[in-house]
Amino acid sequence: MELPSKLVENAVNEMAQLPGIGKRTALRLVLHLLKQPLEQTEGLTNALATMRKDIQFCQTCHTISDAEICGICANPSRDKAIICVVEDVRDVMALENTGMFKGVYHVLGGKISPIEGIGPSQLKITSLVEKAKLGVITEIIFALSSTMEGDTTNFYIYKQIKDLAIKTSTIARGIAVGDELEYADEVTLGRSLLNRIPFETSIRQ
Amino acid sequence: MELPSKLVENAVNEMAQLPGIGKRTALRLVLHLLKQPLEQTEGLTNALATMRKDIQFCQTCHTISDAEICGICANPSRDKAIICVVEDVRDVMALENTGMFKGVYHVLGGKISPIEGIGPSQLKITSLVEKAKLGVITEIIFALSSTMEGDTTNFYIYKQIKDLAIKTSTIARGIAVGDELEYADEVTLGRSLLNRIPFETSIRQ
Numbered sequence: 001m002e003l004p005s006k007l008v009e010n011a012v013n014e015m016a017q018l019p020g021i022g023k024r025t026a027l028r029l030v031l032h033l034l035k036q037p038l039e040q041t042e043g044l045t046n047a048l049a050t051m052r053k054d055i056q057f058c059q060t061c062h063t064i065s066d067a068e069i070c071g072i073c074a075n076p077s078r079d080k081a082i083i084c085v086v087e088d089v090r091d092v093m094a095l096e097n098t099g100m101f102k103g104v105y106h107v108l109g110g111k112i113s114p115i116e117g118i119g120p121s122q123l124k125i126t127s128l129v130e131k132a133k134l135g136v137i138t139e140i141i142f143a144l145s146s147t148m149e150g151d152t153t154n155f156y157i158y159k160q161i162k163d164l165a166i167k168t169s170t171i172a173r174g175i176a177v178g179d180e181l182e183y184a185d186e187v188t189l190g191r192s193l194l195n196r197i198p199f200e201t202s203i204r205q
Numbered sequence: 206m207e208l209p210s211k212l213v214e215n216a217v218n219e220m221a222q223l224p225g226i227g228k229r230t231a232l233r234l235v236l237h238l239l240k241q242p243l244e245q246t247e248g249l250t251n252a253l254a255t256m257r258k259d260i261q262f263c264q265t266c267h268t269i270s271d272a273e274i275c276g277i278c279a280n281p282s283r284d285k286a287i288i289c290v291v292e293d294v295r296d297v298m299a300l301e302n303t304g305m306f307k308g309v310y311h312v313l314g315g316k317i318s319p320i321e322g323i324g325p326s327q328l329k330i331t332s333l334v335e336k337a338k339l340g341v342i343t344e345i346i347f348a349l350s351s352t353m354e355g356d357t358t359n360f361y362i363y364k365q366i367k368d369l370a371i372k373t374s375t376i377a378r379g380i381a382v383g384d385e386l387e388y389a390d391e392v393t394l395g396r397s398l399l400n401r402i403p404f405e406t407s408i409r410q
Contacts, residue, residue, distance in 0.1 A: 002301075004294060005271045007256040014249040018234050029223050031293060033257060034269070035314075041257035044219040045250035051212040052238060052246035064210045064239070071209065088236060089209060096207075109240075 003027070008034075062107040062124045064089045072096075072104055079103045081138040085128065085157065087111055087150075091143060103141070106131070111149035112156055120156055132161045139167040146173055208232070213239075267312040267329045269294045277301075277309055284308045286343040290333065290362065292316055292355075296348060308346070311336070316354040317361055325361055337366045344372040351378055 003009040008030060015026035033041045057063065058070035065071070072078055072092075082103030086092055092105050108123045131137060140161065144150035158168060174192035175184050184192075208214040213235055220231035238246045262268065263275035270276070277283055277297075287308030291297055297310050313328045336342060345366065349355035363373060379397035380389050389397075 002298070004275060004277075004297070005260065005269045007252075007260055007271065008269055010252040011256040014252040017245065017249070019237050020230070020233075025225070027295065028225075030253075030256065031295065032224050033253065034260060038257055040222065041253055044222070045254045047212075047215040047219040048235075048238065048246055049250045051216040051235065052243055055210065055212055055239060064213055066210045066212065090232065090236065092209070093207065 058107075061105045062109060062127070063092050063105060077102075081136060082141065083128075083131070083137055083139070084141045084143050085154075086143050087145065095143065103139075108144075108153065111144060111147070112153045113149045123153070125157060125160075128157065129160045132164055132166055135164075137166055139169065142168065142170040263312075266310045267314060267332070268297050268310060282307075286341060287346065288333075288336070288342055288344070289346040289348050290359075291348050292350065300348065308344075313349075313358065316349060316352070317358045318354045328358070330362060330365075333362065334365045337369055337371055340369075342371055344374065347373065347375040 003012065008027075011030045012023060012026045015021060015029055016023045018026075021029075033044070056065050056068065058065040058073055059068050060073040061070060063070050063072070067074075073080075079102050083106050084095065084101060084103055085106050085108060086095065087108055087110060089107060092107060095101050095105075106124070106128050108125065108128075110118050110123055112118060112120055112123065128140075132140065140157075142154045142157070144153055154170065161168070172195060173188060174195065175181065175188065181189065208217065213232075216235045217228060217231040220226060220234055221228045223231075226234075238249075261270050261273065263270040263278055264273050265278040266275060268275050268277070272279075278285075284307050288311050289300065289306060289308055290311050290313060291300065292313055292315060294312060297312060300306050300310075311329070311333050313330065313333075315323050315328055317323060317325055317328065333345075337345065345362075347359045347362070349358055359375065366373070377400060378393060379400065380386065380393065386394065
């Protein structure tokens, strides 16, 4: 794609480095900005630059935060003895939306993935293990995605904490609420059968 | 969607103003930037800011350009008597890719669209009509999209230049090369029948 201007070409190339944005989409976005008032581009670039420079991560759970300790960790009514291990801040948001979890989180920042070159040292695993050794935590809930990478990460962490007196659990895998059985894959269906729950429990939820 | 950080929220809101990018996608892009080195965000924001500030438009054809006169208008081998009227720079790029057009362009910057609040005064129509009145132009080719807005714009310009001794034409509407008849809509198929061309012409193309 030959562009008529070096300035546009640079902007398109930078934009196209974002995930899921190809050169054509990048060009459309860039041309849109050119049609809008200067203020819109300034607003966008300032917001991105400030965010990238000034962003903080909670010192306890490593989620994105505007303060040294995030709102969840700072909340005295949250149970600090129950830690839910997640991949990134989007998972925290999704779990918070349920309104069902009263513990705190630990954001790993990714999953162990040899293909993408992500090893345990690039994730916040050490600080989780250290936290566990302090003896305050009673339960660790693994809430990573149910993929090979997620399972590997769960197991890697589990090996390091299994000798401590901490209960470990993972969120339930099963048929999504509202889903039809015939469209579920066999692994999920099989697991939902193995991990069946008392009917009395289910009607109370 | 409640975000854990004002900085991220600002960035997401700005990003979500781009066309085709919702809040979820914006969050994914913003979190991606947070995982990448600071330089990537700086590269992106600098490229966008510089482009928006320093961009120039060709004084003759109004396309995006790094100089006062764009490469096409400045090229002595291009026929300045034939003008192809297009909507934006992407159309110039698409037509240039065919390698079939040896005239010059005139970029309107959009189409007349009452719904989007775009009237003739916001488009580069006056300068086209003035150019036409200079008596140098022999043909104006309308190459706007075949929509109500495109047709309206074509007709609006046509009314102002129809008394000048200038040939006007539009690019052919018909069945795309490689397309199957049964999937073509009736209007396109009908027009392709009305505007049929001699077979001898078609085999020479």
